[in-house]
Amino acid sequence: MLSAEIIAIGSELLTPFKTDTNSLWLTEKLNEIGIEVKLKTVVGDDEARLEETVRDAIKRSDIVITTGGLGPTEDDITRKITAKALDKDLIFKQKLLDDLRERFKSFGYEMPEKNRSQAYIIDGSEVLPNPRGSAVGMLSDLSEKYLVVLPGPPRELKPMFEKYVLPKLKESAGDIVVLRRSLRVSGMGESSLDELIAPIYTKYKNPQTATLFNKTEIEIQLTAQGNTKEEAESLLDELANKIADKLGMAVFAKKGEKMEEVIGRILIEKNKTLSVAESCTGGLIGERLTEVSGSSKYFIEGSVTYHNDAKIRNLSVPKDVIENHGAVSGEVAEAMALGMRKKAETDYAISVTGIAGPTGGTEEKPVGTVFIGYSDEEETKSIKLNLPGDRYLIRWRSSQAALDYLRRNILKKEDD
Amino acid sequence: MLSAEIIAIGSELLTPFKTDTNSLWLTEKLNEIGIEVKLKTVVGDDEARLEETVRDAIKRSDIVITTGGLGPTEDDITRKITAKALDKDLIFKQKLLDDLRERFKSFGYEMPEKNRSQAYIIDGSEVLPNPRGSAVGMLSDLSEKYLVVLPGPPRELKPMFEKYVLPKLKESAGDIVVLRRSLRVSGMGESSLDELIAPIYTKYKNPQTATLFNKTEIEIQLTAQGNTKEEAESLLDELANKIADKLGMAVFAKKGEKMEEVIGRILIEKNKTLSVAESCTGGLIGERLTEVSGSSKYFIEGSVTYHNDAKIRNLSVPKDVIENHGAVSGEVAEAMALGMRKKAETDYAISVTGIAGPTGGTEEKPVGTVFIGYSDEEETKSIKLNLPGDRYLIRWRSSQAALDYLRRNILKKEDD
Numbered sequence: 001m002l003s004a005e006i007i008a009i010g011s012e013l014l015t016p017f018k019t020d021t022n023s024l025w026l027t028e029k030l031n032e033i034g035i036e037v038k039l040k041t042v043v044g045d046d047e048a049r050l051e052e053t054v055r056d057a058i059k060r061s062d063i064v065i066t067t068g069g070l071g072p073t074e075d076d077i078t079r080k081i082t083a084k085a086l087d088k089d090l091i092f093k094q095k096l097l098d099d100l101r102e103r104f105k106s107f108g109y110e111m112p113e114k115n116r117s118q119a120y121i122i123d124g125s126e127v128l129p130n131p132r133g134s135a136v137g138m139l140s141d142l143s144e145k146y147l148v149v150l151p152g153p154p155r156e157l158k159p160m161f162e163k164y165v166l167p168k169l170k171e172s173a174g175d176i177v178v179l180r181r182s183l184r185v186s187g188m189g190e191s192s193l194d195e196l197i198a199p200i201y202t203k204y205k206n207p208q209t210a211t212l213f214n215k216t217e218i219e220i221q222l223t224a225q226g227n228t229k230e231e232a233e234s235l236l237d238e239l240a241n242k243i244a245d246k247l248g249m250a251v252f253a254k255k256g257e258k259m260e261e262v263i264g265r266i267l268i269e270k271n272k273t274l275s276v277a278e279s280c281t282g283g284l285i286g287e288r289l290t291e292v293s294g295s296s297k298y299f300i301e302g303s304v305t306y307h308n309d310a311k312i313r314n315l316s317v318p319k320d321v322i323e324n325h326g327a328v329s330g331e332v333a334e335a336m337a338l339g340m341r342k343k344a345e346t347d348y349a350i351s352v353t354g355i356a357g358p359t360g361g362t363e364e365k366p367v368g369t370v371f372i373g374y375s376d377e378e379e380t381k382s383i384k385l386n387l388p389g390d391r392y393l394i395r396w397r398s399s400q401a402a403l404d405y406l407r408r409n410i411l412k413k414e415d416d
Numbered sequence: 417m418l419s420a421e422i423i424a425i426g427s428e429l430l431t432p433f434k435t436d437t438n439s440l441w442l443t444e445k446l447n448e449i450g451i452e453v454k455l456k457t458v459v460g461d462d463e464a465r466l467e468e469t470v471r472d473a474i475k476r477s478d479i480v481i482t483t484g485g486l487g488p489t490e491d492d493i494t495r496k497i498t499a500k501a502l503d504k505d506l507i508f509k510q511k512l513l514d515d516l517r518e519r520f521k522s523f524g525y526e527m528p529e530k531n532r533s534q535a536y537i538i539d540g541s542e543v544l545p546n547p548r549g550s551a552v553g554m555l556s557d558l559s560e561k562y563l564v565v566l567p568g569p570p571r572e573l574k575p576m577f578e579k580y581v582l583p584k585l586k587e588s589a590g591d592i593v594v595l596r597r598s599l600r601v602s603g604m605g606e607s608s609l610d611e612l613i614a615p616i617y618t619k620y621k622n623p624q625t626a627t628l629f630n631k632t633e634i635e636i637q638l639t640a641q642g643n644t645k646e647e648a649e650s651l652l653d654e655l656a657n658k659i660a661d662k663l664g665m666a667v668f669a670k671k672g673e674k675m676e677e678v679i680g681r682i683l684i685e686k687n688k689t690l691s692v693a694e695s696c697t698g699g700l701i702g703e704r705l706t707e708v709s710g711s712s713k714y715f716i717e718g719s720v721t722y723h724n725d726a727k728i729r730n731l732s733v734p735k736d737v738i739e740n741h742g743a744v745s746g747e748v749a750e751a752m753a754l755g756m757r758k759k760a761e762t763d764y765a766i767s768v769t770g771i772a773g774p775t776g777g778t779e780e781k782p783v784g785t786v787f788i789g790y791s792d793e794e795e796t797k798s799i800k801l802n803l804p805g806d807r808y809l810i811r812w813r814s815s816q817a818a819l820d821y822l823r824r825n826i827l828k829k830e831d832d
Contacts, residue, residue, distance in 0.1 A: 011626050012626060012628045012637070013456075014443065014452075014453045014454070014455075014456065015443065015447075015596075015637070016440045016441070016443045016444035016447065017440075018628075019435055019436075019437070019440060020435075021435070024432045024433070024435060025432070027430065027431065027432045028432035031431075031432065036430075037430045038430070038459075038460065038462055038465060039430075039457065039458065039459050039460075039462070039465050039469070040429075040430065040457065040458040040459075041455065041456065041457050041458075042455065042456040042457075043454075043455050043456075044454065044455075046454055046455070048476075049454055049455050049476060052472065052476070053455070056468065056472070060464075060465060060468070071606065071629075072606075072607050072610075073606075073607070073610050073614075073627065074614070074618075075626065107802070107804065108802075109605070109608075112607040112608055112610075112611055114607050114610060114611065115607055132804075132805070153629070155805070155806065155809065210433060212433055221433065276699075276720075278699070278702075280706075281703070281706075282699075282702045282703050282705065282706025282707070282711075282715075282718070283694070283698075283699030283700065283701065283702025283703035283704075283705075283706065283718050283720065284699065284703040285699065286694075286698045286699025286702075286703075286720040286722075287697070287698050287699040287700040287702075287703050287811075289698065289699075290696075290697075290698025290699065290720075290722060290811075291698070291807070291808065291811070293773070293774055293775065293807055294775070295698075295722075296722055296723070299698075299722050300722060300723045300725075300726060301719075301720060301721060301722060301723060301726035301730070302698070302699050302718075302719070302720030302722070303717075303718070303719060303720070303730075304692075304699065304702040304706075304717060304718030304719070304720070305717060306702075306706060306711075306712055306715050306716060306717060306718070307712070307715075307716040307717060309716070310716060310717035310760065313759075314717070314719075314730070343729075344726065357709070358709055359709065359710070391707070391709060392707065395703075395706075395707070
């Protein structure tokens with residue numbers, strides 16, 4: 001098994017505020033082709049330490065990947081120091097400079113002189129194009145070893161790595177296939193889940209199983225190794241199906257999809273439309289639904305009725321229902337869902353009203369009290385939740401619960 | 417300034433699922449007493465790599481902190497390898513073994529023989545008690561340098577570090593106070609920003625300046641050292657003011673606040689209200705605004721008019737304006753903002769309509785074409801943007817641009 005090291009470069013990654021996440025993604029991609037990550041380093045704009053780190057890494061490991069530090073400013077030292085660590089020169093590429101000028105021009109700017117530094121590459125290295133940014137990457141083939149130099153922003157790094165680096169590493173890595181699959185579960189606690197499925201997954205050494213708790217849901221992650229893709233897939237299928245059967249409707253995604261993608265798929269399959277009325281989530285549900293490309297096919301309208309007047313005006317929530325039950329109540333959630341559905345003329349509508357905190361809680365309705373409303377042609381109903389967490393988490397959990405309530409209601413109708 | 421390195425030990429930290437977070441907390445604590453973290457490493461149960469890492473770290477840095485790998489199992493190699501890297505022996509402490517047996521007894525268990533390994537410490541090191549776990553820490557004073565060995569679980573590491581390590585490091589570090597401040601900038605590219613302010617900040621060694629690019633904005637991070645808090649504050653004030661003067665209105669936050677917090681502060685100060693009409697951002701602007709606690713004071717209503725019918729029905733956008741100019745146009749953005757403001761009876765309204773992609777672009781209006789509308793009592797207007805990036809980034813940038821357009825318009829009125 002080939003070994004890799006990842007070096008993240010940037011002083012901001014040595015502050016208390018920023019952590020290197022590129023290495024997690026890179027590790028996943030490397031693991032998939034059977035390459036093991038043996039060491040990770042984070043280093044700032046300290047030239048001596050960076051040079052030593054790169055030199056040591058190349059000595060010990062088959063593949064060394066650096067991320068970041070390719071920008072045009074003084075503290076972007078990666079280009080210079082990686083070349084030095086390889087005892088190579090940086091050479092100027094007119095073509096890269098022309099491309100850079102062109103890139104700036106296409107956005108209506110003139111290239112600042114500073115960006116000229118981005119037209120230099122390590123002598124003998126392959127240039128890795130970057131359609132999403134001004135910093136190209138580099139790949140140096142060091143006979144049996146590789147140094148790969150990537151830009152820091154994940155949006156630039158990921159396509160570059162997948163398109164230009166992965167195929168090359170795959171050739172060197174040989175024929176082990178490592179595949180992962182995740183099942184996503186909603187509406188269940190971590191330990192009750194583990195009690196149900198541990199008797200199943202502990203019987204398997206391959207795939208390996210890990211359960212991760214993530215904001216509002218549990219991810220059950222399976223990792224299988226095989227000699228072929230088919231072999232690994234069939235190992236995954238077997239265990240994934242056993243676990244999914246045990247957990248039933250709580251599994252909302254069998255292949256790692258997000259809740260909003262699952263909702264989208266169901267609505268498209270059934271050719272149905274949706275509208276959303278939000279209070280404490282403030283637009284989050286709409287935002288999540290419309291993050292899915294193609295959502296305009298089923299998502300018609302959202303209404304963020306933060307103020308009570310807006311609930312009355314937009315969703316025809318009767319004023320006396322608010323006065324009698326309070327804005328945070330099942331009655332108001334139902335009126336919001338019903339009003340939204342009728343107004344937007346959609347097949348389904350969901351609504352959320354609750355207290356996200358940190359202020360606004362009362363003894364009767366503490367922070368975390370959230371009502372989710374649901375309406376279709378046949379019925380309008382609501383559920384009450386008591387959600388733990390801070391403002392951010394309560395809002396996120398509310399949005400997830402609302403989408404999951406919709407999912408379960410649609411699928412239940414199907415079973416009837 | 418003393419320098420530190422942090423070495424996180426544990427194979428689970430080399431998987432795609434787990435990241436080392438202890439180092440962020442440790443960095444914060446170290447920075448507060450004027451110690452700079454120069455390098456971080458994550459290493460698994462690879463003995464040779466760990467030994468090399470510890471040896472190199474001690475050579476280059478004043479303080480080396482390891483976390484994790486102190487458990488009783490085979491793959492907990494920290495004790496053995498740190499001793500080896502210092503060329504010291506591990507010595508057995510009867511007292512530690514007695515304590516361990518006592519600890520297990522207090523939970524009603526007999527100590528497993530495996531745990532005996534936890535009674536060995538690096539020769540000459542100080543034992544750091546661990547009331548929350550079975551692994552004690554160690555502190556080796558290497559004359560002018562320290563090696564600190566801590567357990568991995570944050571709830572064990574934190575109290576141990578604060579009680580036994582921090583006071584000792586503080587003595588060595590002296591009376592330095594380190595403070596950070598960040599300025600946030602919108603509507604400017606990284607290199608044009610740097611060209612403007614590099615002539616200012618490069619004159620200062622203290623504070624140090626770092627610029628970070630983050631989705632839609634640039635953060636200028638200043639770190640100042642002083643003998644007192646007041647001294648560090650005044651150093652920050654001086655440079656922050658110079659930079660802010662140079663950049664003018666592009667600086668939206670002088671003390672690290674988010675755009676939505678800045679908007680909230682301005683609206684509260686002026687006692688004004690806001691509503692938002694969103695198309696391609698799908699609720700993101702509402703979500704951001706309402707993420708701020710207390711936003712119900714000024715945020716009245718949002719309308720996610722994804723479908724054209726919803727724009728007509730909810731915002732009174734004239735049908736012929738959509739037909740003549742297209743849903744993605746300045747005319748529609750203006751009609752959305754005006755309609756929203758009138759309907760919600762707010763002082764301000766902003767709107768967004770655009771093409772977030774990946775599909776839906778045309779030659780005339782490619783993906784990334786976004787119109788932002790603004791309306792107040794005196795005027796209604798719009799701007800057109802050509803935003804780079806994928807769907808996620810275009811939506812985020814649109815939301816930021818809309819909030820910034822609002823901010824600039826409100827503040828401009830003030831200047832008039």
